[in-house]
Amino acid sequence: MSKRELGVCYYPEHWPEAQWAEDARRMAELGLAWVRIGEFAWGRVEPRPGQFNWGWLDRAIEVLGAHGLKVVLGTPTATPPKWVLDRHPDMLAVDAQGRPRKFGSRRHYCFSHPGYRQESARIVTEFARRYGRNLHVGAWQTDNEYGCHDTVLSYSDAARTAFRDWLRARFPAQDRNGGDIEALNRAWGNVFWSMDYEDFDDIDLPNLTVTEPNPAHVLAFRRFSSDQVVQYNRMQAEIIRQYSDAPLSHNYMGRVTEFDHYKLGEDLDIATWDSYPLGFLEDRVGAGVEDQRRFARQGDPDFQAFHHDLYRAVGRGRWWVMEQQPGPVNWAPYNPAPAPGMVRLWTWEAFAHGAEAVCYFRWRQAPFAQEQMHAGLLRPDSAEAEGFDEARQVAFELADAPDVQPVTAPVALIFDYDAEWAWAVQPHGKGLSYFGLVLDHYRALRRAGLSVDIIPPDHDALADYRVILAPGLMHMPARLKQALAECGAQVLLGPRSAARDAHMNIPVPLPPALPGLKVTVSRCESLRPDLPEAIEGGGQITGYREHLEHDGQVVLQDAQGRALAVRDGNLVYMGAWGDARALDRLVADLCERSGLAHMALPDGVRCRDTASERFWFNYNTEAVDLPGMGELPGCAVLRQPCP
Amino acid sequence: MSKRELGVCYYPEHWPEAQWAEDARRMAELGLAWVRIGEFAWGRVEPRPGQFNWGWLDRAIEVLGAHGLKVVLGTPTATPPKWVLDRHPDMLAVDAQGRPRKFGSRRHYCFSHPGYRQESARIVTEFARRYGRNLHVGAWQTDNEYGCHDTVLSYSDAARTAFRDWLRARFPAQDRNGGDIEALNRAWGNVFWSMDYEDFDDIDLPNLTVTEPNPAHVLAFRRFSSDQVVQYNRMQAEIIRQYSDAPLSHNYMGRVTEFDHYKLGEDLDIATWDSYPLGFLEDRVGAGVEDQRRFARQGDPDFQAFHHDLYRAVGRGRWWVMEQQPGPVNWAPYNPAPAPGMVRLWTWEAFAHGAEAVCYFRWRQAPFAQEQMHAGLLRPDSAEAEGFDEARQVAFELADAPDVQPVTAPVALIFDYDAEWAWAVQPHGKGLSYFGLVLDHYRALRRAGLSVDIIPPDHDALADYRVILAPGLMHMPARLKQALAECGAQVLLGPRSAARDAHMNIPVPLPPALPGLKVTVSRCESLRPDLPEAIEGGGQITGYREHLEHDGQVVLQDAQGRALAVRDGNLVYMGAWGDARALDRLVADLCERSGLAHMALPDGVRCRDTASERFWFNYNTEAVDLPGMGELPGCAVLRQPCP
Amino acid sequence: MSKRELGVCYYPEHWPEAQWAEDARRMAELGLAWVRIGEFAWGRVEPRPGQFNWGWLDRAIEVLGAHGLKVVLGTPTATPPKWVLDRHPDMLAVDAQGRPRKFGSRRHYCFSHPGYRQESARIVTEFARRYGRNLHVGAWQTDNEYGCHDTVLSYSDAARTAFRDWLRARFPAQDRNGGDIEALNRAWGNVFWSMDYEDFDDIDLPNLTVTEPNPAHVLAFRRFSSDQVVQYNRMQAEIIRQYSDAPLSHNYMGRVTEFDHYKLGEDLDIATWDSYPLGFLEDRVGAGVEDQRRFARQGDPDFQAFHHDLYRAVGRGRWWVMEQQPGPVNWAPYNPAPAPGMVRLWTWEAFAHGAEAVCYFRWRQAPFAQEQMHAGLLRPDSAEAEGFDEARQVAFELADAPDVQPVTAPVALIFDYDAEWAWAVQPHGKGLSYFGLVLDHYRALRRAGLSVDIIPPDHDALADYRVILAPGLMHMPARLKQALAECGAQVLLGPRSAARDAHMNIPVPLPPALPGLKVTVSRCESLRPDLPEAIEGGGQITGYREHLEHDGQVVLQDAQGRALAVRDGNLVYMGAWGDARALDRLVADLCERSGLAHMALPDGVRCRDTASERFWFNYNTEAVDLPGMGELPGCAVLRQPCP
Ligand SMILES: [Zn+2]
Ligand SMILES: [Zn+2]
Ligand SMILES: [Zn+2]
Structure with a gap:
């Protein structure tokens, strides 16, 4: 059990050295424990190949440490300097239209490029060797926001070569080619349009085809691309661990689903994520316009919590918010200011879901370059910005709050990156997405006042839960099917459960073909x-x-009496995308059958239980009456002892 | 006169050989007569250059034939294997953005590429030589859905070279260059922006220009591109005819208008088309959202009929539906299931318009590759899908139905591919299209209960009709102008009739300059x-x-009393795009003047006369009262003796 | 003082020589004084490199001159013939996606290409040498509509090289590289994401970056691109002045803001612009859909006037409309005909704002090529088109109208191209634009019945005005801040005033930091x-x-009592984008404090004062009662003596 802590992201290289000590002093005074630095500083550390400038970074860490602050040190590989590109002109990612994605911002590299992997290994080694035993370095961060700006999928020559090798390894052969190309042709159904290959080197990347490429081809490319990120990160992790015992983290970005966060998380000690509730509501939540208006200054009531629960799973219990929005951001279509109280609310919500630390992004608003309109705790003139005071209040409140305590929720929701890719490859209907489906289910659980664990599809303790939701798992390994049938929980499946085999083909017998569930999807x-x-x-x-x-009990049916949801034993199969009301009905039914208490929370109100407390959050700007507990003001948090 | 027949599309290469006999047995039992095969099978027939695997195809044809089924054999040129591309790396079409359209799906070739033409000739020769006299091969199909996936227009080097040669032939000269470039400059008005060429080799393809290219340039490119398809198909047709007496067909795709279907049809014996009413309603009909909702499970009430009548003209009387939607498809933005009854209705509607055969696409849903979500008559597990039963009902009803009988409708509607291109080159207003205009006229005729012949602009028996609609013919050869003036029918012209000369210039005297019609479009x-x-x-x-x-009789005028439609003798010129009400008024007027009976059909109800029967179709899901005939249930067909 | 005159654009090369004399006769008879010719005629003057055909142009000028018409002669550099491209294959501009913008229309050149500059200098020299002293050539025009079709920004190799040199000159150094790259790195804040450069040759153009490029980088590229246009035009101007004393003009295009029109105007004697009210309303005004419907046949009531006032500033008092829409155009999404009376109204409105001449585009509608649907004063068959008669009426009315007289308006509105680019680089919210903000302010002044001078930010006689509006000036040099504080006028500033320093960084102390204004923007x-x-x-x-x-007087506040607009002395700072009502309140307040009479004009009615007359314009199609003056018919102009 550890103390809940606050922190901040800081860029000493952006400010005159003379200012560092005063900054550190104010951070400490504010009650911060952590300062993340370094993740974009490659150019200042190694301005020319092999010529290192460590002095400033040594001193920055020292100044912070001297004020009692712990440093999270980032490897700077998200922003290779121009000279790295000069040495590896083909290291850039290539977009789906075939255009190299140029230098001039960040994340300008292809995960598959061997030369860039070497450069990365080199600079990470330098960082780790120099600071691996530095007493002020309390944690590491690898790179920054893998996948942000759509950087997982690259259609470069390097990616093509690596993809062919990746496929060879997936379809191994004793002899020819290092791979069994006939096995691939069979697995993908390449006979369909005379798409059979003779050799793995015939296989191109699945972009710019005349009409849609083979979904098996695309899904393989998606899995490959995810693996490239995981491998790239593992390379960094292995190097750092050679030199340091400090825990390793990476800051995932909200709703970046192009690589498998669980897999990558296996190489980390702590999962962290970057939470920008207002920016996300505008550019990625997928909420309707009405909700975008209603929550414009508060953020979506479920989106952050969903990620909190997700990264608790990714970090196997240990997770942070590495970047917390403290004011208006710069990058969304519209960038309003948070309603007063929301910075505090967001911070507490993270702690309620088990965060060990919440770090604000950033200490002082930079007056230059791409994020000059991104608010910090301080304004560019070093005056306190609006968020500062709310951070101060949280710091004060944390003093006598309980420590972080592990707790298992009564309800689990399975989230599977592979299913996300399968839906993306083949949504079947415009706008349908797995993430959207899972979020809809999560919202229903939240409206019922339930605390939720998000778990990966290979979670091995399903019996810990009384209710399990597993919507949309397009491919379900036999092991998972069996586990769900036997776990004893009330399980909600469908739509599209087990609708595809491992290579994106429709299995026969037809889906879902679950043991103990006499349901067949006929159309x-x-x-x-x-x-x-x-x-x-x-x-x-x-x-x-x-x-x-x-051949089961109908739980929901349409107006013509055709079954929509069917129960067989502990399994319920829902063969449709239900709206909020439908999902509320299903959740209520599952709870009642499993003896789990549930509520119907007022609109915009959410709650979450830790081991010792129940937290209430009001995402409305107006006060809400909580039955039996009085009024919860708008944008406010309420802490109660656990019921 | 021939018997109406049913058929199905089948891919023996997709299934274990052990299954073929049982499939054939069930097809025969269902009452099918035709099975189309082979059109995507190049890779299995010739897996490596020059190395042929005929055995499986021989046996597949034999098995089908043994069950009394007739085979339509497709040439496999829509899906060249990867090794063909390796031999001709520049054979790919190039899109308007300059990007090669890669291998990995289908139709990955440029019609102008000489190397691919040779490969095509070679494989077609092989097919024709082997099966030209096969007793089970009752018909041929060339390639598959020319133009599908926007594959007519290619901006490749091969296309550029061929375009220059095509232009040389269009502007012939005695001496220099093999062409008269000054004649082209004059015809195109290249003086306008100093666009004069000195040589045909100066001429580029009309993409990626700074602002819009010369419309004469674009129209020439559209005509060239159409001719390339026609030539490519003729090459195949000539080869097959050397070896076979079986009739030749091609399966056109709905609303693919980038090449001249009539011209290509001259090299065929039977025109066929692929009818996907639900997919089309979502992605190409151009219906309003309200109709997209209303007919989501029934399809547009006029779109299929329009194509039926079009391909009757293209096939000079002989036409089929080669692919009939039997359930949900996979490729539209939304893919709902047909309302019960609609598969039967669509099939009968094709027969009512004179189809010799209707083939369902496809026999069994493929569990793999691009179309895995495309329903067949069978499910992937070989159980009967919903459409199976409706096909069975049609087969039963066909038994005592009359044969296909040629019949001339009282009304003709001219459809001209050249006009479609001219409008596309220069719509003048956003969203205006010739196809849309003609379809609007067709709808009006259908609402009036009229049976319609669609005819090409060079149809030579105009006197067969009592009413002729000829909207939007932007270029009208003198012969056509004369023929319409003299045919004796009531003729509706405009808007934009004869608005351009052969090279896309405004003629002086101003349009329409029709003999016998004292109308001038002044603005x-x-x-x-x-x-x-x-x-x-x-x-x-x-x-x-x-x-x-x-100087004629005003038929329609605006609120200010300005003429909109004017009659002069048998010609009516409509100088505007009228809505449904306006077109209904014009059609009623034409009918009354020509003594043709017309009705005002209930919303969503259509009818069509054959030589012996009147068919009624209810595209509504609810029943409709037909005056004097009782109730026509939703999604139902009614057959009556001809009135 | 000069007489107000009418003119027309004419293309003798488009018509048989036999027709020229009759055309000239009718022009003179109509009352036209000016004929612009030549600007697209390079191909006919120099059909092959160095081979000149002057005869036809000599004779065309002579024929026009013989009928008393004065010629505006255009240099033909907007349409280089194909052979120029053959000599300089890399002269094409490249779009932001990296695609060369091909031959086949016009403006197919990159301003930075040295070879094309030489070709341009050569042909301009030839034109100037031949016609510089021609008595019929009364004025010159350089090129045509710089920047039309998005042609200012080019991402070509030539542009990249020139950009690097331009930057070197902006960051001069004594020694290395010819430039101080560290100064650039500092100025741009390149440390932000390790974007520091070692050399100016490291700097690429800011397109196709992974996420947004550094705004400082983009703004520099925008300024560079503008300078390239100015330099290119200066090259032409300097050549012509060597050979001719006739005044020099260029025809700017509506809402093309990618280069600094003031700066370019310094090299001209007369600014002219091309006014297409109906096309503009559809494609660039930015009006709401309701206004697009309401004014579909009249044009926006303020957009033309705004440009009239703008080009009066650009021409330092001397300005024309070089192309006036006389009927439907061809290039907008929808191309309706002007309401009767509007061609006259538009013409008079230009004169009311001080135009010396208004020329209609074009004499006769061309029946060929790109603009074949663009109406002229004559139809293609040489009959008078609808606009002809309105032009005749204006010619008649001009006979006894006063001459053009310079007059200073009581109100000034600052328009700054640099601010337009800064907003475009960083709008902060989707859809926000500087042009839109300034136009909103201009509309408010017009609704108040005020005549307005638009002035550049470096205008040196601010004291001439009683009210000055200076919204949205993102960068304000110290001189401008001082001048506004001291000018004595009532000044309206904000939002975003002085929000950035010269290199697009947020200044500290925070904006606006204006002398005499105790306001700080905190968020x-x-x-x-x-x-x-x-x-x-x-x-x-x-x-x-x-x-x-x-620390000032609150002028406007929100419902929570937070200040939105604050007055301090003569300065009002508005910290928000106000709607029409808000801006009307601010304008009324400024007028009252400065003792300036203002009105609340009826909807759609506008007025403008010259030295001797007040003009009233009714943009409505219905008549409006003007209090005390009776009824002003729809689409009509009323002239009164100045009040
Ligand atoms: Zn971030
Ligand atoms: Zn098909
Ligand atoms: Zn123009």
Whole structure:
């Protein structure tokens, strides 16, 4: 058990050295424990190949340490200097249109480029060797926001070569080519349009094809691309561990799903993520316009919590918010200021979900370059910005708050990156996404007042849960099917559960073919979003539905009496994308059957239990009456002893 | 006269050979007569250059034939294997952005590439030589869906070279260059912006210009591109005819208008098309959102019929539906299931318009590759899918139905591919298209209960018709002008009739300059779609109008009393894009003057007369009362003796 | 003082020589004084390199001159013939996606290409030498519509090289590289993401970066690109002045803001612009859909006037409309015909704002090439088109109208191209633009019945004005800040005034840091357009607001009592984007404090004072009652003696 802590992101290289001590003093005075530095500083550390300028960084760490601050040191590989590109002109990622993605911002590298991997290994080694035993360096961060700016998928020559090798390893052969190309042709169904290959070197990347490429081809490319990120990070992790015992972290970005965060997390000690509630609401949550208006200054009531729960799983219990929005950001379509109280609310919500630390991004607003409109705790003139005071209040409140305590929630929701890619490869209907489906289920659990664990599909302690939601898992290994059938929890499956085999083919017998569930999906259809279908007793289907052959108990049916959701034993299969009302009904039913208490929270109100406290959060700007507890003001947090 | 028949598309190469006999048995049992095969099988027939695997195809044909099924054999040129590309790396089409359109799906070739033409000739020769006299091969299909996935227009080097040669032939000279470049400069008005060429080799393809290219340049490129498809198909046709007497077909795709289907049809014996009513409604009909909702499970009430009538003309009387949607497809933005009854309705509607055969696409849903979500008559597990039963019902009903009988409709509607291109080159107002205009006229005829012949602009028996609609023919050869004036039918012309000469210039005297029609278009304007103008007596102008100088009888006028439609003798010129009400008024007027009976059909109901029967189709899901005939259930067909 | 005159654009090379005399006769008879020719005729003057065909142009000028017409002769550099491109294959501009912008229309050149500059100098010299002393050539025009079709920004190799040299000159050094790269790194804040350069040759153009490039980098590129246009034009101007004393003009295009029109104007004698009210309303005004419908046939009531006032400044008093829309155009999304009366109204409005001449585009509609649907005064068949008669009426009215007289308006509005680029580089919120902000302010002044001078930010006679509006000037040099504080006028500033230093960095002390104005912007936010905030007393904030620390008098505040606009002495700072009501309140307040009479004009009515007359314009199609003056018919002009 550790103390909950606050921190901040800081860029000593952006400011005159004379200012560092005063900055450190004010950080400490504010009650911060952690300062993340270094992750964009390659150019100042190694301005020319092999010519190192360590002095300033040594001194920056020393100044921070001298004020009692612990440093998270970032490897600077997200921003290779221009001279690295000069040495490796083909290291740039290439976009799906075939255009190299040029120098001039950040993340300008292809994960598959061997030369850039070597440069990265070299600079990480230098960092780790120099600071691996530095007493002020309390943790490491690898790179920065892998995948941000759509940087996982690269269509470069380096990626093509690596993809072929990756495929060879997936379809191994005793003899020819180092790979069994006939096995690949069979697995992908390449016979379909005379797409059979003779050799792995025939295989191109799946962009710019005349019409859609083979989904098996695309899914393989998605899995390959994810693996490249994992490998790249592992390279960094292995180097750092040679020189340092400090815990290793990476700061994941919200709703970046192009690589498998769990897999990458296996090489970390702490998962962290960057939480920008207002920017996200505008550019990636996928909320409707009405909610974008309503929560414009508060952020989505579930999106942050979802990620908190996700990264708790990714970090196997240990997780932080590495970048917390403290004011308006610069990069969303619209960049409003947080409503008063929200910076505090967001911070507490992270702690309520088990965060060990929350670090604000950034200490002082930079008056130059790309993020000059991104607020910090300080304004460019070093005066306190609006967020400063709320951070101070949290620091004060933390003093007598309980420590971080591990706790298992009663409900689990499976989130599977592979399913996300499979849906992306083949959404079947415009706008349908796995992430959206899972988030809809998460929202329903939250509206019911439930605390949730998000778990990976290979989680091995399913029996810990009384209710498990597993929507949309397009491919389900036999082990997972078996585990769900046997775990004893009330399990909600579908739509599209086990709809594809490992290579994106429809299995026969037809899906979901789950042990203990007599349901067969006989037909799938996608629907116009403006053509919902009514569910008997309340709620609607939107966007997607299946036709079910079954021999179970009908839980939901349409107006024609056709089954939509069917129970068989502890398993419920939902063959449609239900709206909020439908999901609320399903969740209530699961809870009742598993004896789990649930509520119907007021609109915009959420709660979360830790081991000792129940937290209430009001995402509305207006006060809400909590039955039996009085009024919860707008944008406010309420802490109670656990019920 | 031939019997109406059913068929199916089948891919023996997709299934274990052990399954073929059982498949064939079930096809025969279902009442199918035709099985189309082979059109994507190049890779399995010739897995490596010159190395042929005929055995499986021999046996597949034999198995089908043994069950009494007739084979339509497709040439496999829509899916050249990877090794063909390796031999001709520049054979790919290039898109308007300059990007090669890569291997990995289908139709990855440029029609102008000489090397690919040779490869095509070679494989077609092999197919024709082997199966030209095979007793089970009852018909041939060339390639597959020319132009699908926007594959007519290619901006490749091969296309550029061929375009220059094509232009040389269009502007022949005795001496220099093999072409008269001054004649081209004059014809195109290249003086306009100093665009004169000195040589045909100066001429580039009309993409990526700074602002719009010369419309004469673009129109020439469109005509060239169409000719390339026609030539490519002729090459195949000539080869097959050397070896086979079986009729030749090609399966055109809905609303693919980038090449001249009539011209290509001259080299065929039977025109066929691929009818996907639900997919088309979502992605190409151009219906409003309200109709997209209303007919989401039934398809557009006129779009299929329009194509039926079009391909009857293309096939000079002989036409099929080669691919009939039997369930949800995979490729539209949304892919709902047909309403019960619609598979039967669509099939009967094709027969009502004179189809000799309707083949369902496909026999069994493929569990792999690009179309894994495309329903077949069978599910992937070989169980009957929903469409199977409706096909069975049609097969049963066909047994005692009359044979296909040629019949001439009382009304003709001219459809001209050249006009489609001219409008596309120069729509004048956003969203205006010739296809849209013609379809609007077709809808009006259908609402009036009329059976329609679609005819090409060079149809030589105009006197067969009592009413002829000829909207939007931007270029009208003198012969056509004369023929319309003299045919005796009531003729509706305009807007934009004869608005351009053969090279896309405005003629002087100003359009339409029709013999016998004292109308001159003095000004053209395009209008915001949200700024319709009222027509006196009912209806509106939308999108486009002309100002008319005339000396005739005003048929329609605006609120200011300015003429919109003018009659002079048997010719009516409509100088605007009228809405449904306006077109209904014009059609009613034409019918009354020609003594043709017309109705005002209930919304969503259509009818069509064959030589012996009148067919009624209800595209609504609810029943409709037909005056004097009782109730026609939703999604149902009614057959009556001809009135 | 000069007589107001009419003219027309004419292309003798488009018509048979036999027709020229009759054309000239009709022009003179119509009352035209000027004929612009030549600007697209390079191909006919020099069909092959060095081989000149002057005869036809000599004779065309002679024929026009013989009918008493004065010629504006255009240099033909906007349309280099194909052979120029053959000599300089890399002269094409390259778009932001990296694609060369090909031959086949016009403006197919990169301003930075040295070879094309030489070709341009050569042909301009030839023109100037031959016609510099021709008595019929009364004025010159350089090139045509610089920047039209997005042609200022080019990402070519030539541009890259020139940009590096331009930067070297901006960051001069005594020794290395010819430039001080460290100074650039500091000025741009390149430390931010390790973007420091070692050499100017490291710097690439700011396109295709992974995420947004450094705003300092982009702004520098925008300034560079503008300078390239200015230099290119100066090259032409200097050549012509060697051979001719006739005044020099260029025809600017509406809302082309990618280069500094003032700077370029310094090398001209007369600024002219091309006014297409209906096309502009559809494609560039930025009006709402409701106004696009309402004014579809009249054009925006303020957009033309804004440009008239702008080009009066650009021409330092001398300006024309070089191309006046006389009927439907061809290039907008929708191309309606002007309402009767509007061609006259537009012409008179130009004169009311001080135009010396208004020339219609074009004499006769060309029946060929790109603009075949662009109306002229004559139809293609030489009959009079609708605009002809209105031009005749204006010619008649001009006979006894006063001459052009210089007059200073009581109100000035600063328009700054550099601010336009800075906003474009960093709008902060989607859809926010400087041009839009300034136009909103201009509209408010017009609704108040005020005549306006638009002035550049370095205008040196600010004391001439009683009210000055200076919204959105993101960078304000110290001289300008001082001048506004001391000029004595009532000055309206903000939002974003002085928000950036010369290199796009946020200055400290924080903005606006204006002498005499105790206001500090502590925070900026952008708002969803569907989330306006109410202003106490009326009006709303839309899109953007700042939080103000201040010590002045609150002029506007929000519902929470937070200051939105603050007065300190003669300066008012508005920290938000106000709607029409808000701006009307601010303008009224400024007028009252400066003792300037103002009105509240009826909707759609505008007025403008010259030295001797007050003009009233009714942009509505319906008549409007002017209090005390009776009824002003729709689409009409009223001239009164000055009040
Ligand atoms: Zn970040
Ligand atoms: Zn097909
Ligand atoms: Zn122009």
